[in-house]
Amino acid sequence: RKEVEQDPGPFNVPEGATVAFNCTYSNSASQSFFWYRQDCRKEPKLLMSVYSSGNEDGRFTAQLNRASQYISLLIRDSKLSDSATYLCVVNRNSGYALNFGKGTSLLVTP
Amino acid sequence: DTGVSQDPRHKITKRGQNVTFRCDPISEHNRLYWYRQTLGQGPEFLTYFQNEAQLEKSRLLSDRFSAERPKGSFSTLEIQRTEQGDSAMYLCASSLVTQGNLAGGETQYFGPGTRLLVL
Numbered sequence: 001r002k003e004v005e006q007d008p009g010p011f012n013v014p015e016g017a018t019v020a021f022n023c024t025y026s027n028s029a030s031q032s033f034f035w036y037r038q039d040c041r042k043e044p045k046l047l048m049s050v051y052s053s054g055n056e057d058g059r060f061t062a063q064l065n066r067a068s069q070y071i072s073l074l075i076r077d078s079k080l081s082d083s084a085t086y087l088c089v090v091n092r093n094s095g096y097a098l099n100f101g102k103g104t105s106l107l108v109t110p
Numbered sequence: 111d112t113g114v115s116q117d118p119r120h121k122i123t124k125r126g127q128n129v130t131f132r133c134d135p136i137s138e139h140n141r142l143y144w145y146r147q148t149l150g151q152g153p154e155f156l157t158y159f160q161n162e163a164q165l166e167k168s169r170l171l172s173d174r175f176s177a178e179r180p181k182g183s184f185s186t187l188e189i190q191r192t193e194q195g196d197s198a199m200y201l202c203a204s205s206l207v208t209q210g211n212l213a214g215g216e217t218q219y220f221g222p223g224t225r226l227l228v229l
Contacts, residue, residue: 042222087153089152096141097158097168100153103152
């Protein structure tokens with residue numbers, strides 16, 4: 001079983017739509033959780049960390065369910081510029097390096 | 111530009127040749143990571159350094175791969191006797207670990223990557 005699993009999509013949504021991505025992780029000892037964004041042929045960039053209490057950054061909301069080992073990302077009022085691959089990321093058992101999911105592809109259309 | 115830089119950005123080589131990539135982390139970042147990413151996959155961890163010490167190596171890092179960070183600043187990743195399966199994007203990331211985030215969870219900043227094609 002992969003350590004971090006995501007639906008690869010693609011998710012095609014119209015501008016203004018709300019879209020949600022989900023992710024599950026296998027290592028119950030993981031302590032740090034993130035969503036990264038990766039544009040085509042570019043490096044990953046941190047979108048937001050994910051905290052147990054859930055957190056919001058503008059149009060983006062991240063949630064963590066430790067009991068179910070499940071992470072989610074909600075994007076409200078999608079913009080064309082949100083089109084990218086969204087990577088679910090969990091720290092490795094050793095604590096420092098990161099385990100990435102395959103990514104979920106999002107295309108926001110006019 | 112004070113971000114992570116990598117050189118070269120692209121490398122085409124023939125099978126069996128050796129290649130070396132360089133990563134310059136963000137100044138004063140004490141942790142440096144190497145990842146590999148193939149098409150349609152997320153980045154996969156290869157190895158990381160805390161200052162000049164290499165503290166972890168993934169099972170992906172075969173004996174043909176070696177990484178160094180001799181002075182705790184820039185790092186090199188060498189692949190000997192390249193194989194077609196080594197074709198990938200090699201990403202470097204750096205982070206600053208302090209007493210407050212020793213347990214992990216610090217933000218890793220990625221460089222633009224070196225895209226390797228082995229013919």
